[in-house]
Amino acid sequence: MTSFVFADLVALASLSLLPISWMRDISERLRAGEPAASLFARLVAERSVADPDRFAWVHDRAVASLDRATAGHISPLPWSDVAYPPALAAIVDPPALLWVRGSVDALAAQPVVAIVGARAASPYGLAVAERLAGDLAARGVMIVSGLARGVDSAAHRGALAGGGVTVAVLGSGADVIYPPEHAALAREMVERGAIVSEFVPGTPPNPFFFPQRNRIISGLARAVVVIEAGEKSGSLITARSALEQGRDVLAVPGNVLTGRNRGAHGLLRDGAKIVETADDILEELHLSAGVNLRGPADASEPAKAPVDAVLASLTAGEPCDLDAIAERSGLNSARLLPRLFELEVQGLVQRVGGGRFVRIDRPC
Amino acid sequence: MTSFVFADLVALASLSLLPISWMRDISERLRAGEPAASLFARLVAERSVADPDRFAWVHDRAVASLDRATAGHISPLPWSDVAYPPALAAIVDPPALLWVRGSVDALAAQPVVAIVGARAASPYGLAVAERLAGDLAARGVMIVSGLARGVDSAAHRGALAGGGVTVAVLGSGADVIYPPEHAALAREMVERGAIVSEFVPGTPPNPFFFPQRNRIISGLARAVVVIEAGEKSGSLITARSALEQGRDVLAVPGNVLTGRNRGAHGLLRDGAKIVETADDILEELHLSAGVNLRGPADASEPAKAPVDAVLASLTAGEPCDLDAIAERSGLNSARLLPRLFELEVQGLVQRVGGGRFVRIDRPC
Numbered sequence: 001m002t003s004f005v006f007a008d009l010v011a012l013a014s015l016s017l018l019p020i021s022w023m024r025d026i027s028e029r030l031r032a033g034e035p036a037a038s039l040f041a042r043l044v045a046e047r048s049v050a051d052p053d054r055f056a057w058v059h060d061r062a063v064a065s066l067d068r069a070t071a072g073h074i075s076p077l078p079w080s081d082v083a084y085p086p087a088l089a090a091i092v093d094p095p096a097l098l099w100v101r102g103s104v105d106a107l108a109a110q111p112v113v114a115i116v117g118a119r120a121a122s123p124y125g126l127a128v129a130e131r132l133a134g135d136l137a138a139r140g141v142m143i144v145s146g147l148a149r150g151v152d153s154a155a156h157r158g159a160l161a162g163g164g165v166t167v168a169v170l171g172s173g174a175d176v177i178y179p180p181e182h183a184a185l186a187r188e189m190v191e192r193g194a195i196v197s198e199f200v201p202g203t204p205p206n207p208f209f210f211p212q213r214n215r216i217i218s219g220l221a222r223a224v225v226v227i228e229a230g231e232k233s234g235s236l237i238t239a240r241s242a243l244e245q246g247r248d249v250l251a252v253p254g255n256v257l258t259g260r261n262r263g264a265h266g267l268l269r270d271g272a273k274i275v276e277t278a279d280d281i282l283e284e285l286h287l288s289a290g291v292n293l294r295g296p297a298d299a300s301e302p303a304k305a306p307v308d309a310v311l312a313s314l315t316a317g318e319p320c321d322l323d324a325i326a327e328r329s330g331l332n333s334a335r336l337l338p339r340l341f342e343l344e345v346q347g348l349v350q351r352v353g354g355g356r357f358v359r360i361d362r363p364c
Numbered sequence: 365m366t367s368f369v370f371a372d373l374v375a376l377a378s379l380s381l382l383p384i385s386w387m388r389d390i391s392e393r394l395r396a397g398e399p400a401a402s403l404f405a406r407l408v409a410e411r412s413v414a415d416p417d418r419f420a421w422v423h424d425r426a427v428a429s430l431d432r433a434t435a436g437h438i439s440p441l442p443w444s445d446v447a448y449p450p451a452l453a454a455i456v457d458p459p460a461l462l463w464v465r466g467s468v469d470a471l472a473a474q475p476v477v478a479i480v481g482a483r484a485a486s487p488y489g490l491a492v493a494e495r496l497a498g499d500l501a502a503r504g505v506m507i508v509s510g511l512a513r514g515v516d517s518a519a520h521r522g523a524l525a526g527g528g529v530t531v532a533v534l535g536s537g538a539d540v541i542y543p544p545e546h547a548a549l550a551r552e553m554v555e556r557g558a559i560v561s562e563f564v565p566g567t568p569p570n571p572f573f574f575p576q577r578n579r580i581i582s583g584l585a586r587a588v589v590v591i592e593a594g595e596k597s598g599s600l601i602t603a604r605s606a607l608e609q610g611r612d613v614l615a616v617p618g619n620v621l622t623g624r625n626r627g628a629h630g631l632l633r634d635g636a637k638i639v640e641t642a643d644d645i646l647e648e649l650h651l652s653a654g655v656n657l658r659g660p661a662d663a664s665e666p667a668k669a670p671v672d673a674v675l676a677s678l679t680a681g682e683p684c685d686l687d688a689i690a691e692r693s694g695l696n697s698a699r700l701l702p703r704l705f706e707l708e709v710q711g712l713v714q715r716v717g718g719g720r721f722v723r724i725d726r727p728c
């Protein structure tokens with residue numbers, strides 16, 4: 001799956017042990033082609049005390065994490081691997097390394113919808129989450145959420161009941177299931193989907209990690225559906241991440257008397273699309289409602305000639321890095337990355353090593 | 365209260381016995397200053413068989429209605445009366461005569477919000493209607509609705525509980541209370557507000573009258589709030605009327621699993637403002653939330669010099685008809701009427717006899 005040698009993974013694992021506030025820079029430098037090992041050394045030297053003990057501590061912890069991953073059947077998936085989810089690669093701060101427990105292929109499923117919401121959900125919130133996830137999953141939509149109590153786990157359960165694929169993003173190591181009562185659900189998800197984390201295996205759950213984790217939930221998805229978010233719900237952080245990442249935000253309305261929906265209604269007030277049924281979500285994603293997306297694409301329709309600044313700036317078969325594409329297309333990275341992601345999903349562009357992209361003229 | 369003589373009222377009552385599809389023409393001609401009696405004779409002659417028996421039948425029925433109104437303490441309020449609600453006068457097809465049971469002054473209360481919704485409302489719908497109406501009424505907002513089962517009567521009850529003024533618009537004569545179990549509520553409303561109808565006293569309730577009645581509910585209001593409207597709810601007719609009349613439409617969200625809110629959610633999807641609390645409504649009406657609107661206006665602030673095409677086309681103390689204002693201001697009647705209504709509410713313009721308006725430079 002990966003062309004990386006062990007040393008590269010150790011360097012990437014070392015990078016992922018650095019502070020989250022450095023991640024944006026790390027992503028940018030990796031994308032620009034800087035090798036992980038030299039980037040790690042440079043950042044530590046520039047921003048910290050570059051003493052040998054500290055390097056050794058991080059190196060040892062990275063190696064131990066990789067050992068633990070191997071023992072726990074967890075695959076470390078580097079940012080530049082072709083199996084790394086393109087939607088996540090397109091955000092400004094993707095994890096340099098994603099730890100995947102279960103099927104790496106599950107992460108390739110398309111399209112992806114995130115369903116998030118209250119931990120202390122009402123029976124109504126749970127029922128809506130389970131129904132929406134089930135209906136979407138039955139039509140081939142992959143459901144991503146956070147395995148939390150309440151809406152998250154209801155969404156995972158609904159997706160499994162709908163016969164679909166579902167992925168959980170944790171705020172702990174992929175082998176540390178929290179809350180503990182979700183152990184059975186997690187086992188089923190590992191068999192039929194995946195549990196992923198940017199935190200090294202064995203990392204205990206930490207409430208401070210959850211907001212940071214939320215950017216991955218939205219980053220994996222084309223759209224985030226919020227159910228029963230209160231006024232200060234963590235789901236609103238996921239919604240904000242989604243907006244920053246150029247993803248759609250949708251919200252399910254509910255009772256106005258309980259306060260349980262103030263956050264979701266606030267999103268509606270701010271322009272989020274209103275969701276009553278799975279069809280509303282499919283429509284927003286411009287996917288035809290009522291069609292099973294799992295069916296083969298219709299190949300009889302010839303593709304229209306692309307008239308697109310990004311495509312026009314690429315020559316088929318000639319890999320090009322972000323700076324060059326930005327210069328040729330005239331788009332800054334905030335607009336360029338989502339567009340490249342779309343083109344990649346459409347099979348018109350492929351990511352290759354060294355943070356470069358190549359145009360594919362005939363998708364196969 | 366009214367400067368009309370009995371013969372004028374008979375003519376207006378006669379006009380109100382004509383088919384509803386004629387009402388728009390009737391309103392336009394009355395506004396243009398055509399006397400009710402000649403208009404009645406002309407319309408019947410042009411559109412019907414103008415035989416003396418028919419005239420006599422209508423005349424007798426009009427006289428009997430006025431007699432019945434007197435006996436039942438119902439005031440016939442002509443369109444051109446200064447007490448006729450200006451918001452209602454501004455719609456394209458206001459009733460030529462509004463039959464008012466209770467306080468004609470109640471109709472002068474400002475601002476007015478209509479609350480409408482499902483007859484077969486859930487406890488949630490009833491609770492929301494009662495709470496919103498109560499909170500608005502407590503802040504001096506007049507609540508208008510249709511006295512129907514469900515949301516309508518909950519809104520009236522809430523307004524009364526909030527110590528406010530509330531008005532019901534019926535699809536029957538103002539003295540024919542339907543459903544019968546609302547007799548006690550109706551009595552209280554007559555004491556503390558009003559029950560109005562465009563149908564002559566004694567008219568039995570007729571489901572075919574309800575859609576037509578709904579234009580009066582929205583016509584009286586600055587905003588219509590929809591609670592628990594299903595997919596084919598009559599409340600959606602009221603919402604459509606409101607939009608045609610240039611009034612705001614707001615909707616309360618709710619459960620997506622029951623189907624009870626599909627109509628209300630459809631309105632939200634189409635751009636209606638979402639309502640959770642009375643403050644949301646006050647905000648939409650540009651009324652400061654949390655302020656009791658009943659307080660006296662602050663007279664210390666000098667009024668700004670008006671820069672307004674309609675005001676500029678009027679000279680203080682010189683009554684002017686609609687055609688002349690339209691010509692001078694360059695506004696067609698669809699834009700002119702709501703603007704005149706606003707100016708009237710602001711006390712800058714006053715309606716006088718013969719469908720004319722006069723500018724008032726210093727509101728008293």
